Amino acid sequence: MGEKRVLLEYADQINPESAEDYIKVGGYKGLEKARSMEKKALIDEVKKSGLRGRGGAGFNAGMKWSFVPQDAPVKYVVCNLDEGEPGTYKDRIICEKNAQALLEGMAICGAAIGSDLGYIYCRGEYPFVVELLRNAVKSAKDAGALGDFDIEVRMGAGAYVCGEETALIESIEGHRGEPRFKPPFPGVAGLWGVPTVVNNVETFACLPYILVNGAEWFAGIGAEKYPGTKVLTLTGDINNATYFEVPTDYKLRDVIYELGGGMKNGKKFKAVQVGGTSGAFIPEENLDTPIDFDSMGAIGAALGSGAVLVLDETRDIVDTVTRIAKFFEHESCGKCNPCREGTFRMYEMLTRINEGKGTGKDLDNILRLAKTMRRASLCGLGQAAPAPVESTIKYFRHEYTRKLV
């Protein structure tokens, strides 16, 4: 089974900045249709398509929109382009290949919730994408494609936590990017306190195709409960370290051995981490799992952002996980104690084990701490940070125990 390209069908065949190019391949027809519909019918159509958030949380997009009170005078559409999950660059690819679909998707959301202003929050690591998007917005406005809907592009400045929707909102407001307590959720009180829909780039970019081809068409692609396609980025010890768009019922083994071209340098497979650095490590025995949200959840893993990091037999799991723990220690915003202290101590204990100075007690404490962080952290950062640690202790415990004193 090969790729199925929907969002990336015209990759490298059209200029992503040009609204005219996009219109030539059928662009902005979805927005036209959306604007001809009643708001409720439009939201129902998106609900019916089964489209779920592509940023990692997997929440039904139409459902999210339905929480926005229709009578609020001002509402915002916010696009999360802060893909900081290591190993992930699918949102960059979507922008570099098909930026206009993102803009159209945001305008469709605007039509559904009654908003005329959208913000794209682009990570600070992508200044060239910010430029591309500003040109794309200008092209769309000049072509009259967006109508009254305006889009402003803002750039982050290197903070992983801003991928969390309320931290992202704080950052757009010009504050430190620290997550808010929920509720209220952004749908009720988001950017500058007004109802706001925050969706991922890939989620927005699906919308034009759903509107044009119909909810049933989308619902019929891939996995039943997480339909559509997913853009994956392959990294690590793999022959084809690049991006692919696949239906969501695509199996992990095929991602690695069909599209990925198998292991590099003829080495054997050891583990794969899906969903970015906060994802679980998956052993060989679970490779026949489809990549969709629920199937990955059932094996204790997560689809997350769709990053796929493949490690061969020579890789040191404990060293890799220690490096990952350093990432979380660095990126924890410090607002809540379980995450701030937890990521610090986790890195401290893992470093000790990795250096051959750790004991069995450290391993026990790591697992206790992991549980606390998962349950007590304020946002997804601290909640997900223990996943790579716990999953590797579960499946690769011998790699830890052989380093203990």
Place this chain on the structure above:
Amino acid sequence: MANYKDLIAGQQNKKGGIIEAFHAIQAEYNYIPQEALKEAARAFGISEARAYGVATFYSYLSVEKRGKYIVRMCESAPCHVAGADAVLEAIQKHLGVGVGETTADGKFTVELCECIGQCQATPVITVNSLPVFNVKPEDVPRILSEYK
């Protein structure tokens, strides 16, 4: 070099846009001078303490003087397994400075960064945010010699 007051004024129509103002300042100075921070706080109607809190929260913003070129080594997992440590060592050896330090001629500052989303070509470094792909330790002198 543009005056920082003009740079800040250019972003003032953006609601809550102090981070955009900081970016504009850094595009010229590569860091946020104290006077510029004060002016940004004034322009956006927040206290200096708050502006300082914002400027020091984000790893791409700096209130310390930095070199003309900021060389960042990505040390996230995909680059780590591809040999980032050896590349970082080559950078430090070639420039004679450690992480967070600036060369005596004020040209290069070395920093670590997390994933920059170019994982198709690991390990990756950036020079003033532009990525350089598939870097080998022996490539470092040639890559950096291109920055005058």
